[in-house]
Amino acid sequence: xxxxxxxxxxxxxxxxxxxxxxxxxxxxxxxxxxxxxxxxxxxxxxxxxxxxxxxxxxxxxxxxxxxxxxxxxxxxxxxxxxxxxxxxxxxxxxxxxxxxxxxxxxxxxxxxxxxxxxxxxxxxxxxxxxxxxxxxxxxxxxxxxxxxxxxxxxxxxxxxxxxxxxxxxxxxxxxxxxxxxxxxxxxxxxxxxxxxxxxxxxxxxxxxxxxxxxxxxxxxxxxxxxxxxxxxxxxxxxxxxxxxxxxxxxxxxxxxxxxxxxxxxx
Amino acid sequence: xxxxxxxxxxxxxxxxxxxxxxxxxxxxxxxxxxxxxxxxxxxxxxxxxxxxxxxxxxxxxxxxxxxxxxxxxxxxxxxxxxxxxxxxxxxxxxxxxxxxxxxxxxxxxxxxxxxxxxxxxxxxxxxxxxxxxxxxxxxxxxxxxxxxxxxxxxxxxxxxxxxxxxxxxxxxxxxxxxxxxxxxxxxxxxxxxxxxxxxxxxxxxxxxxxxxxxxxxxxxxxxxxxxxxxxxxxxxxxxxxxxxxxxxxxxxxxxxxxxxxxxxx
Numbered sequence: 001x002x003x004x005x006x007x008x009x010x011x012x013x014x015x016x017x018x019x020x021x022x023x024x025x026x027x028x029x030x031x032x033x034x035x036x037x038x039x040x041x042x043x044x045x046x047x048x049x050x051x052x053x054x055x056x057x058x059x060x061x062x063x064x065x066x067x068x069x070x071x072x073x074x075x076x077x078x079x080x081x082x083x084x085x086x087x088x089x090x091x092x093x094x095x096x097x098x099x100x101x102x103x104x105x106x107x108x109x110x111x112x113x114x115x116x117x118x119x120x121x122x123x124x125x126x127x128x129x130x131x132x133x134x135x136x137x138x139x140x141x142x143x144x145x146x147x148x149x150x151x152x153x154x155x156x157x158x159x160x161x162x163x164x165x166x167x168x169x170x171x172x173x174x175x176x177x178x179x180x181x182x183x184x185x186x187x188x189x190x191x192x193x194x195x196x197x198x199x200x201x202x203x204x205x206x207x208x209x210x211x212x213x214x215x216x217x218x219x220x221x222x223x224x225x226x227x228x229x230x231x232x233x234x235x236x237x238x239x240x241x242x243x244x245x246x247x248x249x250x251x252x253x254x255x256x257x258x259x260x261x262x263x264x265x266x
Numbered sequence: 267x268x269x270x271x272x273x274x275x276x277x278x279x280x281x282x283x284x285x286x287x288x289x290x291x292x293x294x295x296x297x298x299x300x301x302x303x304x305x306x307x308x309x310x311x312x313x314x315x316x317x318x319x320x321x322x323x324x325x326x327x328x329x330x331x332x333x334x335x336x337x338x339x340x341x342x343x344x345x346x347x348x349x350x351x352x353x354x355x356x357x358x359x360x361x362x363x364x365x366x367x368x369x370x371x372x373x374x375x376x377x378x379x380x381x382x383x384x385x386x387x388x389x390x391x392x393x394x395x396x397x398x399x400x401x402x403x404x405x406x407x408x409x410x411x412x413x414x415x416x417x418x419x420x421x422x423x424x425x426x427x428x429x430x431x432x433x434x435x436x437x438x439x440x441x442x443x444x445x446x447x448x449x450x451x452x453x454x455x456x457x458x459x460x461x462x463x464x465x466x467x468x469x470x471x472x473x474x475x476x477x478x479x480x481x482x483x484x485x486x487x488x489x490x491x492x493x494x495x496x497x498x499x500x501x502x503x504x505x506x507x508x509x510x511x512x513x514x515x516x517x518x519x520x521x522x523x524x525x526x527x528x529x530x531x
Contacts, residue, residue: 163350163352163354164354164356166324166350166354167348167350167354167367168371169324169342170322170323170324170342170346170347170348171342171347171367171368171371171372171420172342172343172344172371172372173371177370177371181356181367181370181371182356185356185358185359186358188358
């Protein structure tokens with residue numbers, strides 16, 4: 001749609017071309033400005049809230065002299081290991097469960113139970129199992145991201161187009177050929193949707209894991225900032241987490257779009 | 267020489283929910299000559315698609331025989347290819363990839379031959395330049411050309427066409443009919459063409475078989491006397507209209523009978 005618009009009217013004004021960026025940017029600048037103004041006027045207690053300038057100052061401090069970099073590295077590593085493991089095992093298990101009906105029926109009760117239970121409820125148990133080292137965090141991330149990937153993959157493999165199946169059969173396709181040429185490529189968009197959901201849930205898992213049993217990481221930074229009434233640090237942690245989430249989701253969305261080029265335009 | 271032979275074929279469906287048997291195809295016998303273009307017309311529900319599915323090997327059958335070159339049809343085979351009503355193209359494959367698909371599944375040709383054949387049939391259906399496009403970038407008519415090219419590239423002995431132009435708009439349909447005849451005239455494969463459009467059947471076929479609904483029974487076979495090549499203006503020829511009319515009367519007679527039966531109930 002946007003393509004048509006810009007090619008149809010070559011002499012658009014600067015504003016019309018960048019309307020989204022301008023209005024969005026204006027909103028951010030305005031909110032931050034008002035926030036800073038209230039702070040400067042002394043209307044916000046530093047005990048309960050922070051200010052843009054204090055956050056920037058604290059950010060620079062923790063980055064240069066504090067532990068922000070090592071915290072980010074710690075959290076990032078846990079997330080990366082858990083997430084990659086979740087995607088690999090989720091896709092493999094999802095393909096098998098989606099393809100073999102009996103295996104699906106066999107696994108169904110557990111899948112449903114796990115899927116319906118907030119994985120966060122299992123955190124204390126996981127800490128008993130894995131201790132408070134990195135492997136409990138990795139496992140929480142894994143468990144959080146695994147199910148969306150799995151469930152979407154199962155759905156993708158099962159969503160075989162009946163017309164395509166009929167065509168493949170008419171051309172004497174074997175089960176293996178149907179699997180290879182229809183089930184797998186057809187499920188790619190579903191898998192990527194699972195990956196995108198896995199990113200969001202995996203991040204939650206990462207933060208919660210560090211909040212409950214850790215002495216480092218960005219999640220711990222937030223908890224620690226809260227416990228010591230250091231709202232500046234708390235905000236720095238929250239903002240780092242927010243930006244990681246935005247960046248990773250953006251990446252996953254791009255990946256999803258790139259692999260869905262053949263999908264009909266929505 | 268008879269290429270495709272259907273003898274006393276019946277097909278029953280069992281409707282679990284209604285606990286009732288339905289006779290979809292009833293005692294149909296039909297012989298299609300080698301190189302003949304045979305069309306089957308009939309109202310919806312007359313079992314013509316069931317018939318095609320059985321010939322394609324996609325549906326099992328118990329009563330009667332279907333054979334190609336004297337060999338009983340028992341499941342799909344490389345001697346047949348189907349052009350489907352819905353283009354049934356793989357959306358993630360390019361046009362060239364889709365045309366290869368049938369050949370790949372059948373594993374009859376080596377890589378070089380598949381490549382060369384795909385190339386040949388892309389050109390034959392007039393889609394050169396679109397090899398790298400995806401199906402969703404093509405119009406309905408173009409998608410059906412790919413569907414046809416995929417079937418032709420598989421080099422079947424019998425081409426089965428299941429209302430391939432039914433979903434197209436009237437103009438595109440007419441154009442595709444003419445195009446199909448042009449392509450078909452190049453190697454004159456045996457064709458079984460299913461349609462509900464009388465005028466399409468008469469225009470395309472050497473013979474038109476008429477089926478009636480419930481149960482699907484063969485009502486009559488019309489020999490179409492026109493020579494080839496045929497042009498679209500043939501559709502306004504008085505003799506063409508006459509044949510169309512007599513086929514229509516046969517179908518109408520059937521549906522009136524059906525209505526009377528329904529009224530009695």
